[in-house]
Amino acid sequence: MPDLIDSVDVHVLEQLLSIGATDEELADYFGVPSELLEEHYSAIMRKGRASMRMSLRRDLFQMSRQGKPTAAKFLGLQHLGMENNPKHFPNDQNGNAAALLEALLQGQKLVEREDEAKKRNSGSGLAG
Numbered sequence: 026m027p028d029l030i031d032s033v034d035v036h037v038l039e040q041l042l043s044i045g046a047t048d049e050e051l052a053d054y055f056g057v058p059s060e061l062l063e064e065h066y067s068a069i070m071r072k073g074r075a076s077m078r079m080s081l082r083r084d085l086f087q088m089s090r091q092g093k094p095t096a097a098k099f100l101g102l103q104h105l106g107m108e109n110n111p112k113h114f115p116n117d118q119n120g121n122a123a124a125l126l127e128a129l130l131q132g133q134k135l136v137e138r139e140d141e142a143k144k145r146n147s148g149s150g151l152a153g
Contacts, residue, residue, distance in 0.1 A: 030057060030065050038066060042073025043080065092136030 033055050041051060048059040055062065063070060088096035102108070 030061055033057060033062070033066065035066070035069060038062075038069060039073045039076075042070060043076045045074075045077050 038051065038055075041054065046054070048063070051062055052059040085096050085100055089100055
């Protein structure tokens with residue numbers, strides 16, 4: 026099996042991991058059992074998967090900043106301990122979860138109003 030494991034291109038392995046390839050997909054791609062990949066490349070695999078998660082998180086934060094409510098809600102659920110039931114939002118250490126949620130909702134409403142105004146102005150020939 027050393028010949029099989031030596032045939033793994035580490036750069037390709039990192040690229041595949043950074044786009045979320047599963048152990049099964051990696052094993053199929055390289056023709057090497059997933060256990061053997063994990064045994065020989067565990068540090069690279071952890072780093073590649075961490076890179077993928079950071080990239081996803083960066084994209085989510087960017088979408089949230091662009092006023093996309095689904096991304097903002099997801100981040101609130103994942104990182105602030107919020108729940109889907111708005112009556113039961115826990116407070117953060119400073120008691121600000123409800124205020125944060127309200128700020129996110131107000132920000133989304135502002136973005137929606139600005140978008141509507143731009144559409145109205147572009148339809149009437151006015152510069153926005």
